[in-house]
Amino acid sequence: MEDRIRLEHGSGGVLSRELIEQVIYPVLKNAAYPSLTDGTDIRCSVSMCMSTDTYVVDPVFFPGGDIGKLAVFGTCNDLAVSGARPEYLSLGFVLEEGFLLEEFSRVLDSIAKAAAEAAVAVVTGDTKVVPAGKGGGIYINSTGIGVKRFTGNLDPAEFVTGDEVILSGPLGAHGIAVLGARERLPVGDAILSDCANLYPLCEELFSFGSALKFMRDATRGGLAAVLNEIVAAGSSGILVREADIPVNRDVAAAADILGLNTLEVANEGVFIAVVAPEITSDALKRLSKHAEGRSAAAIGTVVKEPAGKVIMETRIGGRRIVDLPRGLLLPRIC
Amino acid sequence: MLLKEIMGINDRYSDPSVAAGLVKKIEEISDTLSRQVRLMEVCGTHTVALRRAGIHSLLPAKVKLISGPGCPVCVTPSGYIDNAFRLIEKHNCRVASFGDMVKVPGSDGRTLSAHTGSGRIKVIYSPSELSALAAETTEAVVFLAIGFETTIPAAISGFRKALEEGRKNLFLYTAFKTVPPALQFLLSDESHMLDGFLLPGHVSVIIGREAYGFLERKNGIPGVITGFEPIDMLIGIETLLKLIRVGDARVVNAYKRAVREGGNPAARALMYDFLEPYAAHWRSLGIINDSGLRLSSRYRDFDAASVFSLAEETDAGAPGCLCGAVIQGKVTPADCGLFGKACTPDRPVGPCMVSSEGTCAAYFRYGF
Numbered sequence: 001m002e003d004r005i006r007l008e009h010g011s012g013g014v015l016s017r018e019l020i021e022q023v024i025y026p027v028l029k030n031a032a033y034p035s036l037t038d039g040t041d042i043r044c045s046v047s048m049c050m051s052t053d054t055y056v057v058d059p060v061f062f063p064g065g066d067i068g069k070l071a072v073f074g075t076c077n078d079l080a081v082s083g084a085r086p087e088y089l090s091l092g093f094v095l096e097e098g099f100l101l102e103e104f105s106r107v108l109d110s111i112a113k114a115a116a117e118a119a120v121a122v123v124t125g126d127t128k129v130v131p132a133g134k135g136g137g138i139y140i141n142s143t144g145i146g147v148k149r150f151t152g153n154l155d156p157a158e159f160v161t162g163d164e165v166i167l168s169g170p171l172g173a174h175g176i177a178v179l180g181a182r183e184r185l186p187v188g189d190a191i192l193s194d195c196a197n198l199y200p201l202c203e204e205l206f207s208f209g210s211a212l213k214f215m216r217d218a219t220r221g222g223l224a225a226v227l228n229e230i231v232a233a234g235s236s237g238i239l240v241r242e243a244d245i246p247v248n249r250d251v252a253a254a255a256d257i258l259g260l261n262t263l264e265v266a267n268e269g270v271f272i273a274v275v276a277p278e279i280t281s282d283a284l285k286r287l288s289k290h291a292e293g294r295s296a297a298a299i300g301t302v303v304k305e306p307a308g309k310v311i312m313e314t315r316i317g318g319r320r321i322v323d324l325p326r327g328l329l330l331p332r333i334c
Numbered sequence: 335m336l337l338k339e340i341m342g343i344n345d346r347y348s349d350p351s352v353a354a355g356l357v358k359k360i361e362e363i364s365d366t367l368s369r370q371v372r373l374m375e376v377c378g379t380h381t382v383a384l385r386r387a388g389i390h391s392l393l394p395a396k397v398k399l400i401s402g403p404g405c406p407v408c409v410t411p412s413g414y415i416d417n418a419f420r421l422i423e424k425h426n427c428r429v430a431s432f433g434d435m436v437k438v439p440g441s442d443g444r445t446l447s448a449h450t451g452s453g454r455i456k457v458i459y460s461p462s463e464l465s466a467l468a469a470e471t472t473e474a475v476v477f478l479a480i481g482f483e484t485t486i487p488a489a490i491s492g493f494r495k496a497l498e499e500g501r502k503n504l505f506l507y508t509a510f511k512t513v514p515p516a517l518q519f520l521l522s523d524e525s526h527m528l529d530g531f532l533l534p535g536h537v538s539v540i541i542g543r544e545a546y547g548f549l550e551r552k553n554g555i556p557g558v559i560t561g562f563e564p565i566d567m568l569i570g571i572e573t574l575l576k577l578i579r580v581g582d583a584r585v586v587n588a589y590k591r592a593v594r595e596g597g598n599p600a601a602r603a604l605m606y607d608f609l610e611p612y613a614a615h616w617r618s619l620g621i622i623n624d625s626g627l628r629l630s631s632r633y634r635d636f637d638a639a640s641v642f643s644l645a646e647e648t649d650a651g652a653p654g655c656l657c658g659a660v661i662q663g664k665v666t667p668a669d670c671g672l673f674g675k676a677c678t679p680d681r682p683v684g685p686c687m688v689s690s691e692g693t694c695a696a697y698f699r700y701g702f
Contacts, residue, residue: 185459243350258459259690316353316564318388321701326679 005099010129019127023101027108028091028115033123040123042088047148049084051075054141060103062181064173064192068110070268071140073197074219076118080199081215081271083154083206084146086118091125091142096135107138118197120144150206154214156230156274163213164280165238165300166273168201168293169194170248171223172255175265180254187254196269196292204286204293205273212283214274217267221325224263226272227300227310228324237309240300240322264325274302347563348387356568357392363575364394371578372398372527373571374520374663376513377534378405378691379562385700387564389571397575400663401696403516404534406481407434407689408661409616410509413647414480415440417639421476421507422446422454425642429455430467431478438688441650461492468496468504476638479506484536486510486627487601490608493636507638508628509647511614513537514545515625520662521553528663530574531557535566535589542597546585554583561589608633615647617685618658657684660693667694674698 001022008015033040055071076086091111095104115122173194180187198217205212216226223245227238247262255262269292275283280298287293303311310322375381381401384390390399403409415438421427429446436446436455449455456467461477468475479489489506496504513534520526533546538559549557556577560570566589573588587593605627614626629637638644651658655677656670667673667686677683679695686692 183459312388314386314388314564315348316350316387316389316568317357317392318564319391320385320388321699323699326699 003101005095007097007129027112028122030121049082049146051078052143056139059181060137063177065195066110068107069114071142072114075142075144077198077217079144079146080202081217083150084148086120086144086146088145089120089122093127094139095129096137097132099137156234159236159302161304163302164277164298167299168296169270170246172251172262172265174268176251176254190250194269201293208279211276211279217271220266222264224322237303237306238300239303240312242315244299246295246297347565360572361394364396367396370396371529373530374400374402374528375532376402376404381696383562385696401693403661405689405691408685408692411615411617411647411649412441417644427474427476429476430458433457434689461489464492465496465499468501474503476505476507479508482537483540486605505636505638510627519622529578532570533557533559535561538593540598540601543587543595550583556583557585559587559589652683655684657686660686667697
């Protein structure tokens with residue numbers, strides 16, 4: 001087989017079949033679902049959850065991960081924070097003509113490894129090829145189905161004053177790692193994307209029942225976007241304490257130099273939970289058993305006023321608004 | 335220095351107990367003042383840093399902070415953006431820019447980000463990338479060279495590197511500006527109502543304390559050169575209040591770990607090797623004598639304005655926009671009828687809302 005993707009690999013003909021049978025199938029086949037056909041029967045008689053996401057990250061490979069790992073964990077994490085254990089995954093590839101097959105194989109290997117870690121079965125997929133110059137090498141859509149393990153209500157409208165906000169880990173590593181790789185910035189090799197499977201952490205919180213009130217992974221738009229979204233939905237506000245937010249010092253320093261705000265930078269291995277105050281210390285204890293939850297911390301509190309706003313108590317005791325991220329993350333002039 | 339070490343230093347400059355002590359001192363001085371005092375932070379980075387640290391919420395009512403004209407994006411006239419469009423669309427140039435500039439609307443409301451898809455505009459992080467960028471193509475590459483004294487030496491050093499590496503296709507479209515003439519302009523208006531300046535730390539690294547001598551000699555108004563960490567800014571405010579209380583019009587350097595008396599003569603020598611002063615156009619303020627720097631005649635062949643015969647920059651202000659009064663500290667953003675309604679960071683009308691360091695954007699985003 002040639003070493004680059006050709007338009008014919010997406011034609012539905014011989015080359016399409018070769019790509020599927022010789023490149024994709026050997027890596028992603030699953031003994032329980034051996035067919036990898038257009039549709040796969042899945043066996044269920046329980047409450048399910050479904051989520052989809054599309055991955056267009058540039059560059060395809062970045063420190064700490066790649067588009068394949070992201071496509072698996074990203075969609076699985078959306079299920080996990082919805083209270084579901086990820087079970088099945090579909091993958092849709094949009095490949096650009098000329099993309100190196102060797103790189104495609106690396107992405108597939110990474111998908112296989114991540115799927116094994118998340119214990120999720122890739123059961124169906126699709127591949128299309130677009131002409132050179134019309135795509136970013138590879139785009140992936142993944143849709144996941146999970147079985148609900150937590151059936152409580154995860155609704156910000158039910159927050160009460162005094163509920164606490166837990167953050168599972170330090171902010172900004174994914175966004176800074178990807179930006180650093182894309183723009184070839186001297187941010188140092190120490191900054192790796194935090195891209196990780198969050199289900200084991202979320203599962204730790206399921207047994208708290210109704211004391212667990214909300215979960216959300218802080219991806220695009222970061223912590224600032226998630227907190228603003230949840231106050232917009234309810235009739236309360238959130239007070240965040242800057243001094244309590246876990247910090248990855250390398251990431252914080254790089255963001256500082258680039259003029260970016262780590263509250264607004266994307267994460268792929270961090271989630272926010274809102275819990276009743278009586279379980280906070282237990283919840284933190286359980287999260288901290290996992291590598292990804294080692295620095296989990298209670299960072300804020302649900303407050304009555306000002307409703308609909310996120311306020312930060314700064315390190316020096318001042319107050320300010322935490323606004324929704326706006327526009328693209330671009331470095332400042334000075 | 336390792337990134338981690340930098341952060342270690344910064345932690346000390348946001349120590350809560352030190353901050354509480356300074357806030358208490360500021361309150362004590364404020365209690366002895368007979369009226370409200372108005373302090374202008376000149377620099378856009380201060381405007382944002384003060385609000386991000388929540389310092390406004392800690393100050394007594396008698397101490398009012400006013401934001402000044404120190405955001406380079408905000409003071410660049412709209413005609414400059416129009417000319418940048420001409421460079422791309424008429425002269426087929428590739429344009430390199432800092433991130434904030436591609437979000438600024440020109441006279442017709444379009445922003446340069448319209449060309450990011452075609453690759454005609456490239457956002458750069460450092461002017462040191464310019465030489466490599468020019469080497470990638472035989473087409474003309476124009477750098478949108480804006481900024482104050484902080485940015486100018488870095489931009490010129492990137493330009494010099496390109497010349498040394500033999501690039502003939504890199505041009506500068508300069509709108510460099512200098513801070514002291516802008517301060518003199520503000521003070522030349524007798525209704526300014528300013529009691530003192532928090533002077534820009536980064537700019538002062540280059541120009542030094544000496545450059546502000548006119549404040550004491552001519553205007554009798556004090557200033558404090560101030561750093562950007564929360565403790566730096568509280569010390570700056572405390573020091574300035576002490577000067578105001580006793581009527582002392584000195585300029586004090588409260589950012590000694592970065593700023594020397596005479597600044598950085600090597601950086602200034604580099605600037606003036608390549609650049610000469612001229613009467614520059616400031617958005618919403620107009621022409622200010624000797625307030626801009628452009629390539630000197632020796633480098634005219636690399637001056638995009640001259641090579642591509644760009645039109646004189648015009649400045650079409652939007653109806654109802656008070657940005658001009660905002661950057662002179664005469665009104666606050668909330669006084670503007672457009673603020674937060676027709677003009678938001680997502681759909682900015684005036685330059686102060688466009689730049690992340692603009693006064694209106696900082697008020698809008700951080701509140702209090």
